[in-house]
Amino acid sequence: MTLAGGLTRQDVERAQEDPVVFAEVMIGDPLFAHQVEVVRSEARYRVICAGRRAGKSHLYAVLALHRAFSRSGSRVLIVSAGETAAKRLFAEVASMAKRPLLGGSAVDETTSTLVLSNGSRVECVPASQKAVRSAEADLLIVDEAGWVGQDVWEAAEPIIAARPGSRVLLASTPWEPVPGHFFRQMWRSGMDAPTQWLESWHWPSSVSPLFDAAWLQWKKETSSPDYYQREYLAEWTESGGSYFPAQELMAAVADYRQLPPDEARGALAVAGVDWGFRRDANALVLVSALDDGDLNLARFPDEPVFYIPFLEEAFHKPYADFIERVVEVGDPTPHWGQGQQGYTLRWLLAEENGVGEPAVQQLRQRARARWGRSTGIRGVWTTNRLKANGYGALRLLIQQGRMVLPRHPELLKQLHALTTEMLPGGGMRIAVPDNVGHDDLADALMQAMASVRTNPIGRWTDRSESLGEVVSTTGGVLLRNRPVPLWRPEAFTAPRAGDASDDW
Structure with missing residues (x-):
């Protein structure tokens, strides 16, 4: 009997039994040999240390959809290191589910959950204890597991216990936030002594047939050895020269939800903008005083805690x-039928070097047209002195426990990649070396720090508008997992324009 798309019933039955056939026949996108090896493994825990663009996301989507389509009532949970990554992965899964031979099987789709007509569910969530603790899963996938906190993993792992035949897939680029982190330990164990319970694989970027070998060789020749080894060879490196040590950064990380601009309702923040040039991206980073509901009052009686909303x-x-x-x-003006949206940006610091000068001028013009003002926009020259001051202020707040960072792998990678160099005149250069990687998000954060007061300014008590359960950084700072900024203009200081001087 021939079905839709020229398939036979035997084709469908084979696809239900075998994810490799499912990818080829039902999705029309066959797996590569290195992906097939993982799929064919009988190990209950499968762990992959992978370089960039090695094929992790495609494997996630295939395994997730195969489980959901082939077995009615299945539960698939994909945990990602951050909110942005979780949305990206869900978009890939949802898009794959709409392939012609699978179309019509999805009966409900939200921003994070796909429900199929056979009662199966695929859910993508950012790493947090609340998101995983009450769930159940026949297939648990942890994306960028090296960036996921130990506490989240300990909450997630038991969710497979009550589902017979359940499986776990962990994959990540190399990153060890603390010694003995679960991902590195499990991967090493599975490489050294694979068993029916645990097996591991090493995927350098070159394992993918899609990777341009000539381009990869060029990256090897033009990148720093540590960067190339970590990002493309998928090997752990010891970067002792980092300005922000990994453990110091991770102690400031908490699993909280960012506040989208369309939900900000005029919330107060300062912003930094870094313009993309050649290999970098355009980047925008906001910093606010944290509405912690006095959760940290005993620890910080006179100092605000800051975070990135x-x-x-x-x-x-x-x-x-x-x-x-x-x-x-940055548009907080009310819109017809929508109420107040956008942030109120008390100060916006934008890079004025190179291409930045005309961009800042246009930014002022567009802000004046839409906001009715442009007085809070300042152009900043990113000199060595400015970077030393900005990154120095950021590190001071991190060490004090007064800066909470999101679990955003790209931001954390960039901050960790910053190195220092003492200059002949006694100054200091802090930068991501040209042959190491990007610094756009890190520099945008540094720009925003130009408006943040690091000195005590007196503690305040407000009725808390933050929502959700209480979460904590490793360093012990408490906040709600749906935090909002405090409206306290005194937490910020007016920066000086960065034309003739880079003083703040």
Whole structure:
């Protein structure tokens, strides 16, 4: 009997039994040999240490959809290191589910959950104890597991216990936030002594047939050895020269939800903008005083705690389009039928070097047209002195426990990649070396720090508008997992324009 798309009933039955056949026949996108090896494994825990673009996301989507389509009532949970990554992965799964031979099987689709007509569910969530603790899963996938906290993993792992035949897939680029982190330990164990319970694989970027070998060789010749080894060879490195040590950064990380601009309702923030040039992205990072509901009052009686409520980067986006996006994010004016949206940006610091000068001028023009003002926009020259001051202020707050960072792998990678160099005149250069990687998000955060007061300014008590359960950084700072900024203008200081001087 021939079914839709020329398939026979035997084809469908084979696809239900075998994910490799499912990928080829039902999705029309066959798996590569290195992916097939993982799929064919009988190990209950499968762990992959992978380089960039090695094929992790495609494997996730195939395994997730195969489980959901082939077995009615299945539960698939994909846990990702951050909110942005979780949305990206869900978009890939949802798009794959709409392939012609699978179309019509999805009966409900939200921003994070796909429900099929056979009662199966695929859910993509950012890493947090609340998101995983009450779930059940026949297939648990942890994306960028090296960036997921030990506490989240300990909450997630038991969810497979009550589902017979359940499986776990962990994959990540190399990153060890603390010694003995579960991902590195499990991967090493599975490589050294694979068993029916645990098996591991090593995927350098070159394992993918899609990777351009000539380009990869060029990256090897033009990148620092540590960067190439970590990002493309998928090997752990010891980067003792980092300005922000990994453990110091991870102690400031908490699993909280960022506040999208369309839900900000005029929330107060300062912003930094870094314009993309050649290999970097345009980047926008906001910093706010944290509405912690006095959770940290005993620890910080006179000092505010700061956090990053929103950040965004855009590769290959024209400056004019990114300027419109920045103006949209910082537009707190009420819109007809929608109420107040956007952030109130007390200060916006934008890089004025090179291409930045005309971009800042256009940003002022567009802000004046949409906001009715442009007084809070300052152009900043990113000199060595400015970077030393900005990154120094950021590190001071991190060490004090007064800066909470999101679990955003790209931001954390960039901060960790910053190195220091003492200059002949006694100054200091802090930068991501040209042959190491990007620094757009890190520099945008540094720009925003120009408006943040690090000194005590007196503690305040407000009725808390933050929502959700209490979460904590490893360093012990408490906050709600749906935090909102405090409206306290005194937490910020007026920066000086960065034309003739880079003083703040």
